[in-house]
Every structure is written in structure tokens, then in C-alpha cells.
Amino acid sequence: LAKTTQPISMDSYEGQEVNITCSHNNIATNDYITWYQQFPSQGPRFIIQGYKTKVTNEVASLFIPADRKSSTLSLPRVSLSDTAVYYCLVGDGYGNKLVFGAGTILRVKS
Amino acid sequence: DTAVSQTPKYLVTQMGNDKSIKCEQNLGHDTMYWYKQDSKKFLKIMFSYNNKELIINETVPNRFSPKSPDKAHLNLHINSLELGDSAVYFCASSQADEQYFGPGTRLTVT
Numbered sequence: 140l141a142k143t144t145q146p147i148s149m150d151s152y153e154g155q156e157v158n159i160t161c162s163h164n165n166i167a168t169n170d171y172i173t174w175y176q177q178f179p180s181q182g183p184r185f186i187i188q189g190y191k192t193k194v195t196n197e198v199a200s201l202f203i204p205a206d207r208k209s210s211t212l213s214l215p216r217v218s219l220s221d222t223a224v225y226y227c228l229v230g231d232g233y234g235n236k237l238v239f240g241a242g243t244i245l246r247v248k249s
Numbered sequence: 250d251t252a253v254s255q256t257p258k259y260l261v262t263q264m265g266n267d268k269s270i271k272c273e274q275n276l277g278h279d280t281m282y283w284y285k286q287d288s289k290k291f292l293k294i295m296f297s298y299n300n301k302e303l304i305i306n307e308t309v310p311n312r313f314s315p316k317s318p319d320k321a322h323l324n325l326h327i328n329s330l331e332l333g334d335s336a337v338y339f340c341a342s343s344q345a346d347e348q349y350f351g352p353g354t355r356l357t358v359t
Contacts, residue, residue: 173347182253182339182350183292224290239284239292 143227148244157214159243161227164208170229172203172210177224177242186225187212214245222247252276253351255340261357262330270325270354272340280304281323282348283315284339292339298323330358 144162151157163172171190175183187194189201189210200213214221224242253274262268274281282305283295297305301317312328327334335358340351 175348177292180353182341182353183348184350185347188347226292238294241291 142238143229143240145225145227145240145243147241148246150246150248151217152248153218154216157217157221157245157247159212159214159225159227159245160209161212161240162209163227163229166207166229167231169231171231172201172207173228173230174199174201174212175226175228175239177226183226183239217245217247219247219249221245252349253340253342255338255351255354257354258352259355259357261359263359264330264332266330267326267328268330268356269327270338270340270356272323272325272351274321274340274342274349274351276342276344276349277321278342278344278349279320280343281317281320282341282343283323283325284341284350285309286337286339286353288336296323296325327356330356332358334358 171188173188174186176186177183187196187199187201189203191203194201202211224244226239226242256271260268280299282297284292285295286292294307295309296315298317300320314326315323317323335356337353337355339353341348
């Protein structure tokens, strides 16, 4: 199973752009990269998924370089409510290989 | 219109007891999961079921037994509870890598 490595924590201020990078050196050809967000006392929530290059949705962007050994989740103009744990996962697209790492605790300050 | 629901939300019990946690999803997904999140916030997959068949059975004690009466339900039965079983247990469902998590069941073993 492909493992992921993320920073343990990050601090930011409201209105800033936050970039969280994840390393997945042994990602397989068929693996997708998925990011989840978890608030205290709640289950994780899907944010975004990609295979290569760039993916953007209404809440985030995901940048994946050509070698796919890392990815960067970009959160534009964060607010206090974006304070959460962010998990990076790699999987085969069928939900059978997902491994949650330790995640990155993002603290947004006013 | 809860997508993935779990009962109970909180469960306090004594060592040696047997307890069950129920999970239901109304999303029509084929795959359901049980995760354990310990006090250090690591989220570990325990079981994965696809169309009522066990797909993943990670290294968990055989005191934990999942049961899927139909595609929409995946219950977790735990025998002879131990102090180390105290954690938050999350149920999830998916069609691919986007998993939908339930609100979690906080199990406390005293």
C-alpha cells in the first residue's frame, strides 16, 4: 500500500492561501490521490481527487507534478472554519487501498 | 436525510461486555467500511465489505466481527471488550474513492 507523508501541523491566518504538500513516493500507476478534511467530533469529508496535473473544484485545488510522487492541496483564502485535519490518501479508485496517514492539523487564526 | 448513520453515538461499557454498533447508508453504495480512530487521531481501516462480502480484513482481533445483513447495513459486534478498544469508530460507504463517513461512535470501556 502506498504510504503518504504530510507535515504534522500548519498555521495560517484568515484570508491567506494555504498549501499542504503530501509525499507519496511509491504511488502506483493506477492510484488516484484523494484529500479529506476532518473537523473535531465528525467523520472525514471528501475534498478533492486527482490523477495528474491540476484539479479544481469549488473549495480547493490539487496540483500533481508529472512524476506524481507528491501532491499539493491548495486552499484559497482560508477562514477560521477551515481549521481541521487534512488527510492525503492514495488509492486505486475502487476504495480498496485507501490508507489514512496521520494528517495535517491546519490552524487558521484571526 | 442522513447519508450514513450510526447508532449509538456514545457507548460506555465495562470490560468484558459484548456490544454492537450499527451502521446504515441510504446512498445505494456497494462498499461499506469500519474505521477505528484512536486517541492519537490515527484513522485505521478495520473492515471493508463490497455487496455484503468481506473485501478487507485488516489485522484486528477476532473479538471484532462485522456483519452485513444487506448492502445498506454493516454492523460491528465486539466481544469481550478491553480498555484498548476505547476509540471512535466510524462507518463509511463509497462507490469509488470518495467515501462518505458517518458521525462516529465514541466507545469508552471502563
